Amino acid sequence: MKTVTKAAIAGVAGVTLLLGGAGTLAFWTDTQAGSEVTIATGNLDLGVPADGSGWALQQNAADLPADTAEALSVPYIAQLLVPGDTLTKTVNIPIVLTGENNRARLDVTAANATGALDDVLSAEILTINGTPVTTPADGTATVTFTTAQVAALTGGNVPVTYRVAFDWAADNTTKLATTTFQANYTLTQVPENS
Protein backbone atom coordinates (compact mmCIF):
# COMPACT_ATOMS: atom_id res chain seq x y z
CA MET A 1 0.00 0.00 0.00
CA LYS A 2 1.21 3.38 -0.86
CA THR A 3 2.15 5.87 1.78
CA VAL A 4 -0.50 8.29 0.54
CA THR A 5 -3.19 5.70 0.85
CA LYS A 6 -2.15 4.87 4.37
CA ALA A 7 -2.26 8.51 5.30
CA ALA A 8 -5.74 8.93 3.83
CA ILE A 9 -7.07 6.01 5.79
CA ALA A 10 -5.54 7.31 8.99
CA GLY A 11 -7.06 10.72 8.38
CA VAL A 12 -10.54 9.39 7.79
CA ALA A 13 -10.24 7.26 10.92
CA GLY A 14 -9.16 10.24 12.95
CA VAL A 15 -12.06 12.39 11.79
CA THR A 16 -14.52 9.59 12.44
CA LEU A 17 -13.24 9.14 15.98
CA LEU A 18 -13.51 12.85 16.58
CA LEU A 19 -17.11 12.97 15.36
CA GLY A 20 -18.10 9.93 17.49
CA GLY A 21 -16.67 11.17 20.76
CA ALA A 22 -19.33 12.90 22.91
CA GLY A 23 -18.72 16.54 23.43
CA THR A 24 -15.68 16.58 21.49
CA LEU A 25 -17.35 18.12 18.47
CA ALA A 26 -19.80 20.89 19.37
CA PHE A 27 -23.54 20.42 18.59
CA TRP A 28 -26.59 21.94 20.32
CA THR A 29 -28.03 19.41 22.78
CA ASP A 30 -30.74 19.21 25.45
CA THR A 31 -31.67 16.55 28.09
CA GLN A 32 -34.81 15.85 30.10
CA ALA A 33 -35.65 13.13 32.65
CA GLY A 34 -39.08 11.51 32.49
CA SER A 35 -41.47 11.88 35.42
CA GLU A 36 -40.78 9.37 38.16
CA VAL A 37 -43.12 6.53 38.88
CA THR A 38 -43.26 5.14 42.37
CA ILE A 39 -43.80 1.44 42.58
CA ALA A 40 -45.28 -0.06 45.74
CA THR A 41 -46.03 -3.69 46.32
CA GLY A 42 -49.21 -4.94 47.83
CA ASN A 43 -49.61 -7.20 50.79
CA LEU A 44 -50.83 -10.64 51.74
CA ASP A 45 -51.17 -11.21 55.43
CA LEU A 46 -53.00 -13.41 57.88
CA GLY A 47 -53.69 -11.90 61.25
CA VAL A 48 -53.96 -13.79 64.49
CA PRO A 49 -57.23 -15.75 64.54
CA ALA A 50 -59.71 -14.42 67.04
CA ASP A 51 -62.12 -16.66 68.89
CA GLY A 52 -65.38 -15.24 67.72
CA SER A 53 -68.31 -16.87 69.45
CA GLY A 54 -66.29 -19.37 71.47
CA TRP A 55 -67.11 -23.04 71.54
CA ALA A 56 -70.66 -24.26 71.78
CA LEU A 57 -71.33 -27.69 73.21
CA GLN A 58 -74.19 -29.73 71.86
CA GLN A 59 -75.37 -33.25 72.24
CA ASN A 60 -75.96 -34.58 68.77
CA ALA A 61 -76.43 -38.25 69.39
CA ALA A 62 -77.57 -40.51 66.63
CA ASP A 63 -80.97 -41.24 68.08
CA LEU A 64 -81.69 -37.76 69.33
CA PRO A 65 -84.68 -36.10 67.68
CA ALA A 66 -83.48 -33.74 65.01
CA ASP A 67 -85.42 -30.79 66.33
CA THR A 68 -83.66 -30.96 69.66
CA ALA A 69 -80.20 -31.87 68.48
CA GLU A 70 -79.15 -28.53 67.12
CA ALA A 71 -81.42 -26.30 69.12
CA LEU A 72 -79.92 -27.02 72.49
CA SER A 73 -76.39 -25.90 73.06
CA VAL A 74 -74.47 -24.49 75.96
CA PRO A 75 -71.22 -22.57 76.14
CA TYR A 76 -68.25 -24.89 76.34
CA ILE A 77 -66.35 -24.21 79.53
CA ALA A 78 -64.19 -27.31 79.59
CA GLN A 79 -66.98 -29.68 80.46
CA LEU A 80 -66.10 -33.33 80.17
CA LEU A 81 -67.27 -34.65 76.85
CA VAL A 82 -69.23 -37.79 76.20
CA PRO A 83 -70.04 -39.68 73.00
CA GLY A 84 -72.49 -37.76 70.87
CA ASP A 85 -71.15 -34.36 71.90
CA THR A 86 -70.18 -31.81 69.31
CA LEU A 87 -68.16 -28.64 69.71
CA THR A 88 -68.83 -25.88 67.24
CA LYS A 89 -66.94 -22.65 66.93
CA THR A 90 -66.63 -19.66 64.64
CA VAL A 91 -63.21 -18.08 64.34
CA ASN A 92 -62.55 -14.74 62.69
CA ILE A 93 -59.48 -14.79 60.48
CA PRO A 94 -58.07 -11.32 59.75
CA ILE A 95 -56.97 -11.10 56.14
CA VAL A 96 -55.08 -8.36 54.36
CA LEU A 97 -54.96 -8.66 50.60
CA THR A 98 -53.94 -5.62 48.57
CA GLY A 99 -52.66 -5.22 45.07
CA GLU A 100 -54.55 -4.84 41.81
CA ASN A 101 -53.92 -8.38 40.69
CA ASN A 102 -53.62 -10.04 44.02
CA ARG A 103 -55.66 -13.13 44.63
CA ALA A 104 -55.22 -15.64 47.41
CA ARG A 105 -56.40 -19.01 48.51
CA LEU A 106 -57.30 -19.57 52.15
CA ASP A 107 -56.68 -23.13 53.32
CA VAL A 108 -58.27 -24.15 56.59
CA THR A 109 -57.12 -27.43 58.03
CA ALA A 110 -59.04 -28.87 60.92
CA ALA A 111 -56.56 -31.34 62.27
CA ASN A 112 -57.93 -34.52 63.70
CA ALA A 113 -57.20 -35.59 67.23
CA THR A 114 -54.56 -38.11 68.08
CA GLY A 115 -54.13 -40.76 70.74
CA ALA A 116 -57.06 -42.51 72.37
CA LEU A 117 -59.55 -40.21 70.66
CA ASP A 118 -58.02 -40.57 67.21
CA ASP A 119 -60.78 -42.74 65.82
CA VAL A 120 -63.74 -41.12 67.55
CA LEU A 121 -63.15 -37.40 67.18
CA SER A 122 -63.71 -35.95 63.74
CA ALA A 123 -63.20 -32.37 62.71
CA GLU A 124 -64.83 -30.68 59.76
CA ILE A 125 -65.12 -27.20 58.34
CA LEU A 126 -68.73 -26.13 58.09
CA THR A 127 -68.56 -22.68 56.50
CA ILE A 128 -65.97 -20.20 55.32
CA ASN A 129 -67.18 -16.63 55.07
CA GLY A 130 -70.72 -17.89 55.44
CA THR A 131 -70.51 -20.29 52.53
CA PRO A 132 -71.00 -23.96 53.32
CA VAL A 133 -67.99 -26.04 52.38
CA THR A 134 -67.33 -29.71 52.26
CA THR A 135 -64.30 -30.86 54.13
CA PRO A 136 -62.34 -33.21 51.88
CA ALA A 137 -60.61 -36.33 53.05
CA ASP A 138 -57.36 -34.54 53.73
CA GLY A 139 -59.15 -32.23 56.14
CA THR A 140 -58.35 -29.01 54.31
CA ALA A 141 -61.16 -26.82 53.04
CA THR A 142 -60.28 -24.07 50.59
CA VAL A 143 -61.80 -20.79 49.46
CA THR A 144 -60.20 -18.27 47.10
CA PHE A 145 -60.52 -14.53 47.64
CA THR A 146 -59.96 -11.52 45.44
CA THR A 147 -58.88 -8.17 46.78
CA ALA A 148 -62.38 -6.84 46.17
CA GLN A 149 -63.88 -9.66 48.20
CA VAL A 150 -61.44 -9.11 51.00
CA ALA A 151 -62.18 -5.39 50.95
CA ALA A 152 -65.85 -6.18 51.40
CA LEU A 153 -65.28 -8.33 54.48
CA THR A 154 -66.73 -7.06 57.70
CA GLY A 155 -63.81 -5.84 59.75
CA GLY A 156 -61.45 -7.54 57.34
CA ASN A 157 -62.28 -10.87 58.90
CA VAL A 158 -63.19 -14.15 57.28
CA PRO A 159 -65.44 -16.09 59.65
CA VAL A 160 -64.65 -19.80 59.64
CA THR A 161 -66.97 -22.21 61.41
CA TYR A 162 -65.85 -25.68 62.21
CA ARG A 163 -67.06 -28.55 64.30
CA VAL A 164 -65.49 -31.33 66.29
CA ALA A 165 -67.73 -34.34 66.77
CA PHE A 166 -67.34 -37.12 69.32
CA ASP A 167 -68.66 -40.30 67.74
CA TRP A 168 -71.84 -41.54 69.40
CA ALA A 169 -70.64 -45.12 69.01
CA ALA A 170 -67.41 -44.57 70.94
CA ASP A 171 -66.61 -47.40 73.33
CA ASN A 172 -65.31 -47.45 76.89
CA THR A 173 -61.69 -46.99 75.81
CA THR A 174 -62.46 -43.34 75.19
CA LYS A 175 -63.35 -42.57 78.79
CA LEU A 176 -61.19 -40.11 80.70
CA ALA A 177 -59.02 -39.24 77.72
CA THR A 178 -57.52 -35.89 76.81
CA THR A 179 -56.50 -34.44 73.50
CA THR A 180 -55.82 -31.04 72.02
CA PHE A 181 -57.43 -29.77 68.88
CA GLN A 182 -56.13 -26.96 66.72
CA ALA A 183 -56.99 -25.59 63.31
CA ASN A 184 -54.39 -24.18 60.95
CA TYR A 185 -54.83 -21.43 58.39
CA THR A 186 -52.71 -20.68 55.36
CA LEU A 187 -53.17 -17.86 52.85
CA THR A 188 -51.33 -18.38 49.58
CA GLN A 189 -51.18 -16.16 46.51
CA VAL A 190 -52.66 -17.66 43.37
CA PRO A 191 -52.51 -16.35 39.81
CA GLU A 192 -55.05 -13.67 39.02
CA ASN A 193 -56.61 -15.73 36.25
CA SER A 194 -56.90 -18.92 38.24
Next chain:
Amino acid sequence: MHQLTRRAAPEAGWAARVARLFSRQPYVVAAGALLVGMLVINAPGTYALWNDTQAGSPVTIQTGNLAVTISAPVVGAVAMAAAPAGVVVRAGSLGMVPGVQAETLTYTVTNTGTAGVPAKLSFVTHGHRDAAASAAWTAIQPRLTATVSATGTGAVALPTAGITTTDAPIATFTSAVIIQPGATANIVFTFSLPASGGTPATDWPRLLQQYRAGNGVSVGSLLQLHPVVTLTQVPRHV
Protein backbone atom coordinates in the same frame (compact mmCIF):
# COMPACT_ATOMS: atom_id res chain seq x y z
CA MET B 1 5.65 -46.47 29.57
CA HIS B 2 2.35 -45.79 27.89
CA GLN B 3 0.53 -48.28 30.14
CA LEU B 4 2.05 -46.75 33.27
CA THR B 5 0.78 -43.30 32.26
CA ARG B 6 -2.78 -44.55 31.72
CA ARG B 7 -2.93 -46.30 35.09
CA ALA B 8 -1.76 -43.18 36.93
CA ALA B 9 -4.11 -40.77 35.15
CA PRO B 10 -7.10 -39.42 37.19
CA GLU B 11 -9.35 -39.78 34.12
CA ALA B 12 -9.78 -43.40 35.11
CA GLY B 13 -12.31 -42.36 37.90
CA TRP B 14 -16.11 -41.92 37.69
CA ALA B 15 -15.87 -38.15 37.64
CA ALA B 16 -13.81 -38.29 34.52
CA ARG B 17 -16.29 -40.60 32.86
CA VAL B 18 -19.18 -38.21 33.65
CA ALA B 19 -17.14 -35.28 32.35
CA ARG B 20 -16.41 -37.13 29.13
CA LEU B 21 -20.10 -38.03 28.76
CA PHE B 22 -21.20 -34.41 29.12
CA SER B 23 -18.47 -33.14 26.81
CA ARG B 24 -19.43 -35.59 24.09
CA GLN B 25 -23.22 -35.43 24.54
CA PRO B 26 -24.48 -31.83 24.72
CA TYR B 27 -28.06 -33.10 24.56
CA VAL B 28 -27.52 -34.93 27.83
CA VAL B 29 -26.45 -31.68 29.43
CA ALA B 30 -29.50 -29.86 28.07
CA ALA B 31 -31.88 -32.56 29.30
CA GLY B 32 -30.30 -32.46 32.72
CA ALA B 33 -30.72 -28.72 32.92
CA LEU B 34 -34.35 -28.99 31.87
CA LEU B 35 -35.00 -31.61 34.54
CA VAL B 36 -33.43 -29.47 37.23
CA GLY B 37 -35.53 -26.51 36.11
CA MET B 38 -38.76 -28.51 36.32
CA LEU B 39 -37.87 -29.71 39.79
CA VAL B 40 -37.19 -26.19 40.94
CA ILE B 41 -40.53 -24.95 39.64
CA ASN B 42 -42.53 -27.74 41.25
CA ALA B 43 -40.73 -27.99 44.56
CA PRO B 44 -42.74 -26.45 47.42
CA GLY B 45 -41.42 -23.11 48.49
CA THR B 46 -38.90 -22.77 45.76
CA TYR B 47 -41.34 -21.23 43.31
CA ALA B 48 -42.01 -17.99 45.08
CA LEU B 49 -45.57 -17.19 46.07
CA TRP B 50 -46.65 -14.89 48.80
CA ASN B 51 -48.06 -16.85 51.68
CA ASP B 52 -48.76 -16.54 55.37
CA THR B 53 -49.72 -19.10 57.99
CA GLN B 54 -51.44 -18.87 61.33
CA ALA B 55 -52.44 -21.50 63.85
CA GLY B 56 -55.72 -21.19 65.66
CA SER B 57 -55.76 -21.19 69.43
CA PRO B 58 -55.73 -24.78 70.67
CA VAL B 59 -58.56 -26.22 72.68
CA THR B 60 -58.08 -29.10 75.05
CA ILE B 61 -60.80 -31.70 74.90
CA GLN B 62 -61.29 -34.01 77.82
CA THR B 63 -63.72 -36.85 77.94
CA GLY B 64 -65.63 -37.78 81.03
CA ASN B 65 -66.70 -41.02 82.56
CA LEU B 66 -69.85 -43.03 83.08
CA ALA B 67 -69.76 -45.13 86.21
CA VAL B 68 -72.21 -46.93 88.45
CA THR B 69 -72.21 -48.06 92.03
CA ILE B 70 -74.60 -50.45 93.72
CA SER B 71 -75.19 -50.65 97.44
CA ALA B 72 -75.41 -53.69 99.65
CA PRO B 73 -78.99 -54.94 99.87
CA VAL B 74 -81.22 -53.60 102.55
CA VAL B 75 -83.68 -56.13 103.94
CA GLY B 76 -87.24 -54.96 104.39
CA ALA B 77 -90.79 -56.19 104.48
CA VAL B 78 -94.10 -55.31 102.94
CA ALA B 79 -97.50 -56.41 104.17
CA MET B 80 -99.39 -58.85 101.97
CA ALA B 81 -102.57 -59.19 103.98
CA ALA B 82 -103.86 -58.78 107.47
CA ALA B 83 -102.54 -61.40 109.82
CA PRO B 84 -105.13 -64.05 110.56
CA ALA B 85 -106.41 -64.56 114.03
CA GLY B 86 -103.81 -66.08 116.25
CA VAL B 87 -100.90 -64.94 114.09
CA VAL B 88 -98.88 -62.13 115.52
CA VAL B 89 -96.29 -60.37 113.41
CA ARG B 90 -93.88 -58.44 115.50
CA ALA B 91 -93.79 -54.78 114.62
CA GLY B 92 -90.75 -53.96 112.54
CA SER B 93 -90.01 -57.58 111.77
CA LEU B 94 -88.23 -58.38 108.56
CA GLY B 95 -88.38 -61.38 106.32
CA MET B 96 -91.15 -63.50 104.92
CA VAL B 97 -94.27 -64.40 106.84
CA PRO B 98 -96.28 -66.63 104.52
CA GLY B 99 -99.52 -65.07 103.52
CA VAL B 100 -98.92 -62.04 105.70
CA GLN B 101 -95.64 -60.37 104.88
CA ALA B 102 -93.27 -60.40 101.94
CA GLU B 103 -89.55 -59.97 102.25
CA THR B 104 -87.78 -57.34 100.19
CA LEU B 105 -84.18 -56.78 99.25
CA THR B 106 -83.46 -53.27 98.02
CA TYR B 107 -80.32 -52.31 96.09
CA THR B 108 -79.59 -48.67 95.45
CA VAL B 109 -77.98 -47.91 92.09
CA THR B 110 -76.20 -44.58 91.68
CA ASN B 111 -75.01 -42.90 88.48
CA THR B 112 -71.58 -41.71 89.60
CA GLY B 113 -70.26 -40.70 86.17
CA THR B 114 -68.15 -37.55 85.97
CA ALA B 115 -69.41 -36.45 82.59
CA GLY B 116 -72.88 -35.47 83.71
CA VAL B 117 -74.57 -37.80 81.31
CA PRO B 118 -77.86 -39.60 81.94
CA ALA B 119 -77.93 -43.34 81.56
CA LYS B 120 -80.42 -46.12 81.16
CA LEU B 121 -80.56 -48.85 83.77
CA SER B 122 -80.47 -52.50 82.93
CA PHE B 123 -79.40 -55.47 84.96
CA VAL B 124 -79.10 -59.22 84.96
CA THR B 125 -80.31 -61.10 88.00
CA HIS B 126 -78.04 -63.88 89.09
CA GLY B 127 -79.15 -66.48 91.59
CA HIS B 128 -78.44 -69.78 93.25
CA ARG B 129 -80.08 -71.84 95.96
CA ASP B 130 -78.74 -73.34 99.13
CA ALA B 131 -77.24 -76.76 98.48
CA ALA B 132 -78.06 -77.99 101.98
CA ALA B 133 -81.75 -77.22 101.62
CA SER B 134 -82.63 -79.24 98.58
CA ALA B 135 -85.65 -80.89 100.16
CA ALA B 136 -87.07 -77.65 101.46
CA TRP B 137 -86.35 -75.91 98.18
CA THR B 138 -88.09 -78.61 96.21
CA ALA B 139 -91.17 -78.19 98.36
CA ILE B 140 -91.17 -74.42 98.62
CA GLN B 141 -90.01 -73.32 95.15
CA PRO B 142 -93.32 -74.00 93.34
CA ARG B 143 -95.11 -71.74 95.83
CA LEU B 144 -92.48 -69.05 96.01
CA THR B 145 -93.18 -65.80 94.23
CA ALA B 146 -90.13 -63.74 93.39
CA THR B 147 -90.37 -60.42 91.58
CA VAL B 148 -88.07 -57.59 90.75
CA SER B 149 -88.79 -53.97 90.00
CA ALA B 150 -86.83 -50.82 89.40
CA THR B 151 -87.84 -47.35 90.46
CA GLY B 152 -90.84 -46.29 88.48
CA THR B 153 -91.49 -49.65 86.85
CA GLY B 154 -93.84 -52.48 87.56
CA ALA B 155 -92.69 -55.71 89.12
CA VAL B 156 -91.53 -58.49 86.86
CA ALA B 157 -91.70 -62.12 87.91
CA LEU B 158 -88.41 -63.96 88.24
CA PRO B 159 -88.21 -67.58 87.09
CA THR B 160 -86.99 -69.49 90.10
CA ALA B 161 -87.68 -72.99 88.83
CA GLY B 162 -84.39 -73.39 87.05
CA ILE B 163 -82.20 -72.08 89.81
CA THR B 164 -79.41 -74.43 90.79
CA THR B 165 -76.76 -74.41 93.44
CA THR B 166 -74.38 -72.73 90.99
CA ASP B 167 -74.69 -69.01 90.66
CA ALA B 168 -75.90 -68.13 87.16
CA PRO B 169 -77.95 -65.52 85.31
CA ILE B 170 -81.64 -66.18 85.57
CA ALA B 171 -83.28 -63.08 84.07
CA THR B 172 -82.41 -59.91 82.20
CA PHE B 173 -84.19 -56.70 83.07
CA THR B 174 -84.10 -53.93 80.46
CA SER B 175 -86.00 -50.96 81.74
CA ALA B 176 -86.80 -47.50 80.54
CA VAL B 177 -85.45 -46.13 83.78
CA ILE B 178 -83.13 -43.19 83.14
CA ILE B 179 -80.81 -42.27 85.97
CA GLN B 180 -79.62 -38.69 85.84
CA PRO B 181 -76.06 -37.83 86.86
CA GLY B 182 -75.67 -38.22 90.59
CA ALA B 183 -79.17 -39.61 90.97
CA THR B 184 -80.20 -43.04 92.17
CA ALA B 185 -82.71 -45.74 91.36
CA ASN B 186 -83.73 -48.74 93.40
CA ILE B 187 -83.88 -52.35 92.41
CA VAL B 188 -86.26 -54.24 94.66
CA PHE B 189 -86.56 -58.00 94.92
CA THR B 190 -89.69 -59.27 96.64
CA PHE B 191 -90.21 -62.79 97.94
CA SER B 192 -93.49 -64.12 99.22
CA LEU B 193 -95.20 -67.40 100.05
CA PRO B 194 -98.85 -68.13 100.40
CA ALA B 195 -100.20 -69.14 103.77
CA SER B 196 -101.41 -72.45 102.43
CA GLY B 197 -102.58 -74.24 99.35
CA GLY B 198 -101.24 -76.50 96.72
CA THR B 199 -101.97 -80.07 95.86
CA PRO B 200 -101.80 -81.85 98.11
CA ALA B 201 -102.61 -79.08 100.55
CA THR B 202 -99.51 -77.98 102.33
CA ASP B 203 -98.98 -75.91 105.37
CA TRP B 204 -96.32 -73.57 103.96
CA PRO B 205 -95.65 -71.67 107.12
CA ARG B 206 -94.99 -74.91 108.92
CA LEU B 207 -92.68 -76.14 106.18
CA LEU B 208 -90.80 -72.90 106.20
CA GLN B 209 -90.51 -72.98 109.94
CA GLN B 210 -89.17 -76.51 109.78
CA TYR B 211 -86.65 -75.46 107.21
CA ARG B 212 -85.47 -72.62 109.33
CA ALA B 213 -85.23 -74.77 112.41
CA GLY B 214 -83.51 -77.57 110.58
CA ASN B 215 -80.88 -75.41 108.96
CA GLY B 216 -80.43 -72.88 111.69
CA VAL B 217 -80.12 -70.18 109.11
CA SER B 218 -82.25 -67.38 107.84
CA VAL B 219 -84.73 -67.68 105.04
CA GLY B 220 -82.46 -65.58 102.90
CA SER B 221 -79.99 -68.39 102.56
CA LEU B 222 -82.59 -70.61 100.92
CA LEU B 223 -82.33 -68.53 97.78
CA GLN B 224 -79.79 -65.87 97.02
CA LEU B 225 -80.23 -63.35 94.25
CA HIS B 226 -78.10 -60.41 93.23
CA PRO B 227 -78.25 -58.02 90.30
CA VAL B 228 -75.37 -57.22 87.95
CA VAL B 229 -76.11 -53.68 86.89
CA THR B 230 -75.26 -51.85 83.67
CA LEU B 231 -75.74 -48.19 82.92
CA THR B 232 -75.85 -47.22 79.26
CA GLN B 233 -75.42 -43.64 78.13
CA VAL B 234 -78.43 -41.93 76.61
CA PRO B 235 -78.46 -38.53 74.87
CA ARG B 236 -78.28 -35.60 77.27
CA HIS B 237 -81.49 -34.00 76.16
CA VAL B 238 -83.68 -37.06 76.20
